[in-house]
Amino acid sequence: MEQLNTLWMSTGLANFEMGQVIMMLVGCGLLYLAIARNFEPLLLVPMGFGAILTNIPLAGFSEVGGLLHYVYYAGIDTGIFPLLIFMGVGAMTDFGALIANPKMLFLGAAAQFGIFATLFGAIALNAIPGFEFSLQDASAIAIIGGADGPTAIFLASKLAPELLGAIAVAAYSYMALVPIIQPPIMKLFTNEEERKIEMAQLRHVTKFEKVIFPLAVLLMAIFFLPSAAPLVGMFCLGNLMRECGVVDRLSSTAQNELINIVTIFLGLGVGSKLSAEAFLNVETLGILALGAVAFSIGTTSGVLMAKLMNKLSKDPINPLIGAAGVSAVPMAARVANKVGLEANPHNFLLMHAMGPNVAGVLGSAVAAGILLALVGS
Amino acid sequence: MEALDQLFIEAGTLMLAGMVFVFAFLGLLVVIINAVLTPLASKFPDPVAQSVTRPTLKKPAPQQGVSPTVVAAISAAVSQYRQKHKE
Numbered sequence: 001m002e003q004l005n006t007l008w009m010s011t012g013l014a015n016f017e018m019g020q021v022i023m024m025l026v027g028c029g030l031l032y033l034a035i036a037r038n039f040e041p042l043l044l045v046p047m048g049f050g051a052i053l054t055n056i057p058l059a060g061f062s063e064v065g066g067l068l069h070y071v072y073y074a075g076i077d078t079g080i081f082p083l084l085i086f087m088g089v090g091a092m093t094d095f096g097a098l099i100a101n102p103k104m105l106f107l108g109a110a111a112q113f114g115i116f117a118t119l120f121g122a123i124a125l126n127a128i129p130g131f132e133f134s135l136q137d138a139s140a141i142a143i144i145g146g147a148d149g150p151t152a153i154f155l156a157s158k159l160a161p162e163l164l165g166a167i168a169v170a171a172y173s174y175m176a177l178v179p180i181i182q183p184p185i186m187k188l189f190t191n192e193e194e195r196k197i198e199m200a201q202l203r204h205v206t207k208f209e210k211v212i213f214p215l216a217v218l219l220m221a222i223f224f225l226p227s228a229a230p231l232v233g234m235f236c237l238g239n240l241m242r243e244c245g246v247v248d249r250l251s252s253t254a255q256n257e258l259i260n261i262v263t264i265f266l267g268l269g270v271g272s273k274l275s276a277e278a279f280l281n282v283e284t285l286g287i288l289a290l291g292a293v294a295f296s297i298g299t300t301s302g303v304l305m306a307k308l309m310n311k312l313s314k315d316p317i318n319p320l321i322g323a324a325g326v327s328a329v330p331m332a333a334r335v336a337n338k339v340g341l342e343a344n345p346h347n348f349l350l351m352h353a354m355g356p357n358v359a360g361v362l363g364s365a366v367a368a369g370i371l372l373a374l375v376g377s
Numbered sequence: 378m379e380a381l382d383q384l385f386i387e388a389g390t391l392m393l394a395g396m397v398f399v400f401a402f403l404g405l406l407v408v409i410i411n412a413v414l415t416p417l418a419s420k421f422p423d424p425v426a427q428s429v430t431r432p433t434l435k436k437p438a439p440q441q442g443v444s445p446t447v448v449a450a451i452s453a454a455v456s457q458y459r460q461k462h463k464e
Contacts, residue, residue, distance in 0.1 A: 102410040105403040112399045116392040123388040126381055135387055208421035209414050216409055224402060359403065366402050370395045 015057035019276025026274060027051030030169070039176035042260075043149065043267045047168070050271015061272065068272035071265050076157050076164070081266040082150035083234045086365075088259030089150065090214070090238025091251045093329070093361065097354040099209050100202040103309065104321075104352075108359025110305030111325030112367045114145030114298025118290050119371075125290070130282045136160050139371040141287050144171045145294025146364030147178070147328040151231060153270065155368045158376060165273035166284040170291035178331045181292070182299050182323050183339050189303045190319045195343035197310070197318040199352045207243065214239040217362065221369070227376070228369020235365065298326040302356065324353040327360035 008014050030048030034041040054062045061068040075081035098104055122138035125131045133141070140160035143152045144167060152171040156164045174181065187195075214236035221232040241251040273279075306322025320340050324332040333353035340349040 099410060099414065102407045105407050106400070109396075109399045109403040113396060116395045119395075120385075120388045120392055123381075123384045126384065135384060135391070138388065139391075206418045206421065206423045208423075209418045212414055212417070213410075216414065217406065220402065220406060220409075224405075225398075362406075363399055363403060366399050367395060370398050371391075374391055374394065 010058065012057050017057070017276070019280055020055040020057060022280060023055045023274055023276045024052050026279070027055070027271070033173070033176070040149075040172045042263055043172050043270075044176075046264050046267025047172070047271040047274075050268040051274035052271075053268075054272045054275055062275065068268060072269040072272050075262075075265050076153065076269040077161065079154050079157055079230065081262050081269065082154035082157070083230055084262045085150040085259055085266060086154075086231055087234040087238035088254045088262070089329070089361070090235035090240075091242045091254040093235075093239055093242075093358050094354070095210060095213050095239065095358055096205040097202060097351050098358050099205045099213055101352070101355050103313070104355030105359045105362070106309065107302055107305055107322045107325040107356035108327075108361075108363040109325075110322065111298045111302035111356070111360050112146065112363045113301035114294045114296070114326060115142045115364070115367050115371075117297045117301075118142040118145050118294035121293055122286075122290055125286050131286055133283075133286075134160075135375045137163055139375050140164075140167055141290050142294060143167075143364070143368055143371065144174065144287075144291040145298045145326070146360075146367060147171070147175055147295065147298065147326040147332070148361060148364045149175060150266075151364050151368050153266070154231060155371060158372060161273075162278060163283070163287065165270060165275075165279050166287045167291075168270040169274070170288050173288075174291050174295050175328050175331065178295075178326075178328050179335050179338075181295055182332065182335050185296055185299045186303055186320055186323045186336070186339050189300060190307070192343060194307065194310070194319050195340060196347065197316045198344070198347050199318055199321075199349070200315050202351060207245070210243040211240065214243070225366060225369045225373065227373040228365055231365040231368060232362070235361070295326065299323045302326060302360075306356075318347070318349055318352065321349055321353040321356050324357040325360045325363070327357065327364050329357050329361060330354070332360070333357040 027048045027050075030044045030051060033039040034044035034048060050068060053059070054068055060066045062072070063069055119138050119142035122133050122141045123135070126133055136159040140156040140163055143155045146152060149168070149171050153164065153168055156167045160167070218233060218236040221229045225232075238251075238254050241247050241254060302322035302325035303319050304322070305325070306317055306319040310317040310319060318340060320336045321333075324336045326332055333350055336353035337348060337350040340347045
């Protein structure tokens with residue numbers, strides 16, 4: 001009889017706690033979004049599965065000795081995984097559209113207002129009982145507005161590791177929701193005439209420029225913002241491998257095999273942070289709400305900046321491409337292109353929107369560096 | 378409440394400093410591209426462009442059909458496009 005009891009006590013059924021069941025359902029929800037709705041599936045599949053694994057009673061995936069525990073501490077706590085992903089993103093990024101029209105960097109800068117405004121919002125939430133965000137927490141939450149998954153995970157792992165799960169879930173969910181969140185805001189702040197604006201064709205960019213560009217960006221990070229150097233450095237390394245033309249094998253590995261392998265472990269590692277005690281609280285709700293605010297403000301400020309530049313510049317600028325300033329490459333650029341086509345079926349904005357789009361990646365890396373430098377211990 | 382006020386002031390300063398710095402950093406990058414990179418680029422044109430023009434200069438364009446260099450360029454572009462849009 002006692003043995004039967006021991007056997008029963010070693011089953012999952014006897015040991016389930018309510019929180020674990022709920023978090024497994026959250027994991028299933030992420031899997032549903034990834035598989036049925038195609039929301040950022042590359043990350044949400046391992047993340048959702050990681051959430052299920054980490055909540056299995058007695059299995060101890062996230063305790064010392066468990067797989068997910070080591071995956072998290074080796075890759076995410078140290079910042080290695082997001083940085084490797086950033087190298088792969090660099091190897092996939094073509095800066096041609098940005099070099100051809102460097103003013104687009106201002107759109108990428110303007111869209112970062114979403115980050116800093118949300119920082120303010122996160123502190124304001126402290127007025128509501130139940131919220132206690134420190135400046136570090138607020139900064140890590142605000143970076144969701146950068147619409148850049150690896151940057152958000154990198155910063156959160158440095159500033160607020162206990163919020164990492166919720167921040168990663170919010171960042172990737174909203175990135176997947178860009179085609180739903182952005183168009184209404186873009187239409188709200190532009191009129192039909194502005195959306196129809198056609199832009200001048202971009203000039204040809206030489207290989208020389210593309211090779212020097214990542215080196216120039218790196219040099220600036222070295223001089224002015226060493227705290228952003230891990231992100232910017234890995235990004236520039238990936239981009240240089242792509243553009244220099246002599247290490248195609250390395251470039252191809254960085255943007256295919258390596259980024260795929262790292263994505264699996266990054267997803268699992270983040271999933272391991274989706275435990276009931278860390279996720280099921282009012283702060284998670286606050287983070288999800290703030291993430292949406294950050295995205296909306298970033299989109300708005302990008303569009304408004306583009307309107308301003310259109311007034312000041314001699315070349316016409318379609319304000320829609322300002323929305324692409326919130327990284328989320330290449331989704332945000334595609335959205336700008338789509339909304340532009342609705343207004344003017346002959347107006348292809350995709351290449352023009354890629355400029356602010358990749359500028360947004362640089363912008364959010366710089367913003368992350370600033371936050372690290374100012375509030376990181 | 379006083380602590381919250383303090384946090385607000387810090388957040389405000391951070392917002393101001395952050396935006397100024399982001400604009401300054403990326404603005405400087407604009408200046409560098411416009412002032413250094415673009416002028417230099419005209420001194421180092423693409424080697425590919427030269428190698429394409431040279432053979433056509435030597436062989437005065439075979440009139441019938443498309444020249445093999447054009448075919449090569451187009452097929453390279455197509456395969457690159459396909460690779461990029463594989464997903």
